Every structure is written in C-alpha cells, then in structure tokens.
Amino acid sequence: MGGNGHEPATAARRLAESTGWLLTDAAREITLKLEEALKGTGLRWRDYGVLVVLEADGPLSQQEIGRRLAVDRSTMVHVIDVLEQQGLVVRSRDRADRRAYSIELTGPGRTLLVEVLHPLTARVHSGVMARLTHEDRAHLNRILAQLAGGAPRPE
Amino acid sequence: MGGNGHEPATAARRLAESTGWLLTDAAREITLKLEEALKGTGLRWRDYGVLVVLEADGPLSQQEIGRRLAVDRSTMVHVIDVLEQQGLVVRSRDRADRRAYSIELTGPGRTLLVEVLHPLTARVHSGVMARLTHEDRAHLNRILAQLAGGAPRPE
DNA sequence: TCAAATCATCAGCTTCACTGATTGACAGGG
DNA sequence: CCCTGTCAATCAGTGAAGCTGATGATTTGA
Numbered sequence: 001m002g003g004n005g006h007e008p009a010t011a012a013r014r015l016a017e018s019t020g021w022l023l024t025d026a027a028r029e030i031t032l033k034l035e036e037a038l039k040g041t042g043l044r045w046r047d048y049g050v051l052v053v054l055e056a057d058g059p060l061s062q063q064e065i066g067r068r069l070a071v072d073r074s075t076m077v078h079v080i081d082v083l084e085q086q087g088l089v090v091r092s093r094d095r096a097d098r099r100a101y102s103i104e105l106t107g108p109g110r111t112l113l114v115e116v117l118h119p120l121t122a123r124v125h126s127g128v129m130a131r132l133t134h135e136d137r138a139h140l141n142r143i144l145a146q147l148a149g150g151a152p153r154p155e
Numbered sequence: 156m157g158g159n160g161h162e163p164a165t166a167a168r169r170l171a172e173s174t175g176w177l178l179t180d181a182a183r184e185i186t187l188k189l190e191e192a193l194k195g196t197g198l199r200w201r202d203y204g205v206l207v208v209l210e211a212d213g214p215l216s217q218q219e220i221g222r223r224l225a226v227d228r229s230t231m232v233h234v235i236d237v238l239e240q241q242g243l244v245v246r247s248r249d250r251a252d253r254r255a256y257s258i259e260l261t262g263p264g265r266t267l268l269v270e271v272l273h274p275l276t277a278r279v280h281s282g283v284m285a286r287l288t289h290e291d292r293a294h295l296n297r298i299l300a301q302l303a304g305g306a307p308r309p310e
Numbered sequence: 311t312c313a314a315a316t317c318a319t320c321a322g323c324t325t326c327a328c329t330g331a332t333t334g335a336c337a338g339g340g
Numbered sequence: 341c342c343c344t345g346t347c348a349a350t351c352a353g354t355g356a357a358g359c360t361g362a363t364g365a366t367t368t369g370a
Contacts, residue, residue, distance in 0.1 A: 019280055019296060020185050021204070025303035027182040028225060030175050049176070063317065070183060072358055077319060099317040099366045125174055128302065136298050141174060143295050146286050148180035218348065227327055232350060254335045254348040316367075322360085329354080336347075 030128050037124045041116060046071060047083060048121065051113050054089065054105040061100040088112060185283050192279045196271060201226060202238060203276065206268050209244060209260040216255040243267060 034045045049069045054060060066076040080103060083089045088109035094102040105113075129137050189200045204224045209215060221231040235258060238244045243264035249257040260268075284292050 018276070019284065019292075019299070020182075020189055020200070020276070022296060022299035022303055023178065023182040023185055025225070026299050027175075027178040029303055030178055034175055045175070061317070070180070073317080074319075074359080075357060078357095094317095097317080097367070099364095101318070121173070121175070129174065131301050132298060136294075136301075137174075139291075139294060140298050140302075141177060143287060143291050144174070144177035144181050146291075147283065147295075148177055148184055216348070228349075229328080229351080230326060233326095249348095252336075252348080256349075312370085314367100314369080317365085319363080321362085324359080325357090327354105327356085329352100331352085332350080334348085334350105336345100338344085338346105340341100340343080 030124070033124050033128065034121060037120050038117075041112075041120075042086070043117070046079060048117055050079060050083060051088065051105065051109060051117065054103060055110060055113055059094075059102040059104040061094065062103060063100070065103065083109075185279070188279050188283060189276060192275050193272075196267075196275070197241070198272070201234060203272055205234060205238060206243060206260065206264060206272065209258060210265060210268055214249075214257040214259040216249065217258060218255070220258060238264075 031045060034048075038045060038048060046069065050065055053065055053068055062076040062080055063073050065071070065080075066073050071079065080089065080091065080101075084091055087106055090104050090106055091101045092104065094100040132140065186200060189203075193200060193203060201224065205220055208220055208223055217231040217235055218228050220226070220235075221228050226234065235244065235246065235256075239246055242261055245259050245261055246256045247259065249255040287295065
C-alpha cells in the first residue's frame with residue numbers, strides 16, 4: 001500500500017483513502033435516501049430524529065432534544081413549532097422548571113412513528129445495507145459507534 | 156453486547172442502532188476536527204478537496220470538480236475565486252471547449268498541499284482512527300467505499 | 311433579597327444548496 | 341450561413357440552518 005510512486009494517483013484513489021471523505025459521502029447518500037423516503041410524510045429526517053428521541057426518553061426540553069441530535073437551540077424552536085402544528089408533539093410547561101417546555105409525543109405522533117416512520121426508515125436502511133454482508137453490517141455499526149462516541153463515558 | 160432485553164430502551168440505544176445517525180455523527184465529528192486543524196491555513200475542508208482532486212487528476216472544469224466533491228456549480232464559482240486569489244489555482248480557458256475553464260494547480264498550491272495540508276489532515280485522521288484497531292481501520296474504509304460507491308461495480 | 315445562570319425566543323448575520331436567467335460557446339440540421 | 345438546442349460559467353434570489361447576542365421569565369445560589 002505504500003508504493004505511491006508509479007501508480008497513477010487518481011483523485012478517486014486518494015479520496016478513497018480518506019476516511020473523512022468516505023464518511024461524508026456515505027452519510028450524504030443515506031441521508032438523501034432517507035429524506036426521499038420521508039418526502040410523502042411532510043417530515044424531514046431531522047423531525048424523525050426528534051420523534052425517536054421523544055419516543056424513547058419521554059418528555060424532554062427543546063434544548064435536551066437538540067443536544068442529542070446536534071441541532072441548534074434556535075433551530076429547535078421552529079422544528080418543534082412544525083411538529084406541534086401537525087399534532088405529533090405537544091408543548092407544556094415543565095412543572096419542575098417553568099422556564100423550560102416539556103415536549104411530549106402525542107398519541108398520533110406515536111402511531112405515525114410505529115406504523116409509518118419506523119417501517120419506512122427500516123426499509124431504506126435495509127436497502128442500503130444490502131450491499132454488505134451480515135458481518136460487515138454489525139461491524140460497521142460497532143466501528144461507527146466508536147468513532148462517533150468521542151471520549152468514552154464512564155456512565 | 157447483545158443483551159438489550161431488560162435495558163431501558165433509551166434514545167441513545169435506538170439511535171445507536173441506526174446506521175444513518177451513526178454515519179452523520181461520525182462524519183460531523185471528523186469534519187469538525189478537520190476544519191479545526193485547517194483553521195490556521197485559511198482554507199476549508201472543501202477547499203482542500205478541490206486541491207486534492209486537481210493534484211491527482213490534472214486540470215479540470217469547475218463543474219467536474221464540483222461533481223466529484225458534491226459541490227453545487229454555483230457554489231464552485233466562489234470556491235475557485237478564493238483559491239485563485241490565494242494563488243493556489245489558476246483559471247484558464249479550456250482550449251478544446253472555450254465555454255469551460257481549465258482549473259489547474261499552481262506551484263505554490265502543490266507545495267502547500269504536500270508540505271502543509273497532507274500532513275495536517277493525515278494527523279487528524281490518525282488521531283481519530285487511533286480509537287480503532289488496525290484491522291478495523293482497513294475494514295471501515297472498505298465498507299464505507301462499498302456504501303458510498305453506489306451501485307457495485309463489476310471491477 | 312439580589313445577582314448570576316438558564317430556557318425559550320427572536321433578530322441579525324453568514325454559509326450554502328438550489329433555481330432560473332443571462333452570456334458566450336459549441337453542435338446539428340436545414 | 342442561419343437557427344435551434346445544449347452546455348459552462350456567472351449572477352441574483354430564495355430558503356434552510358447554524359451561530360451570536362439580546363430579552364423576558366424563571367430558577368438557583370450567595
């Protein structure tokens with residue numbers, strides 16, 4: 001792998017050796033497909049993320065949701081606005097801290113998630129992962145988790 | 156690692172099973188670090204990509220560069236403007252097709268690439284990949300290439 | 311009680327993708 | 341040679357989204 005002397009160093013080859021590009025390319029590709037699949041629902045990939053977080057970890061503040069999804073606090077305002085207008089989540093004051101909202105999934109929100117969104121995104125994932133062997137899929141997720149996890153937390 | 160039965164299904168866990176999120180998280184993290192490392196040079200990660208493509212595959216039109224890096228044609232105008240002002244690339248008319256420019260790396264551009272940018276980005280990659288075993292690193296690049304490559308080629 | 315910090319919000323700024331229109335250049339048919 | 345269509349680069353306009361800083365309400369700590 002070291003001999004870069006006589007080989008025609010095409011950009012494709014050099015880019016292919018850069019994990020940075022590979023990651024952004026792969027991420028862009030899968031995100032495009034997911035957005036495409038979600039198009040009919042009027043939701044974005046980001047919105048789906050909010051719903052998933054809420055489904056799993058109950059009512060949360062806007063900031064906390066944004067923190068987990070790497071969405072800015074000021075952007076979250078509009079994101080929740082839209083989801084609330086569609087009746088998928090509700091804003092109510094957190095009783096423990098009345099500065100914050102308590103964002104909660106509604107019944108319709110949960111239903112949409114289970115009956116439509118989860119199957120939809122699962123199908124996209126299956127399609128993309130179909131190129132990989134079963135082993136590679138597990139491998140990939142494990143490696144990515146290590147990469148994205150940053151510093152290992154002492155939980 | 157497999158026993159997720161009695162574990163409270165946290166959002167973290169569910170997101171951790173979605174390759175889509177893992178990919179975007181990992182890509183964001185490495186991109187942030189690369190941008191950070193490049194900060195002193197006045198260049199962005201995108202700009203580095205342009206230079207790498209030009210270094211490897213000779214003079215190219217703006218559109219062709221943009222196509223390879225997934226950068227929009229109208230955005231490329233400004234990107235090349237900046238690189239040209241810094242003397243790293245030159246615009247000249249393509250003699251075969253005078254509608255298009257022929258963007259070419261300059262001597263200083265090539266020097267910067269070899270002496271500064273390649274070492275810089277290599278260091279970032281090493282830092283990030285340090286969390287992985289040697290095997291996993293090769294594995295990851297191979298798998299990502301399959302994912303990002305789109306249709307599997309019969310090469 | 312008073313000051314500092316925090317949450318949601320808003321306004322302003324910036325970047326960037328996308329669209330459409332324009333200009334100059336190419337390519338083909340008449 | 342002209343006409344039409346296509347394509348590269350450019351520019352203007354729009355919209356999404358991040359970042360900053362300010363504000364009002366509220367909490368927390370001294």
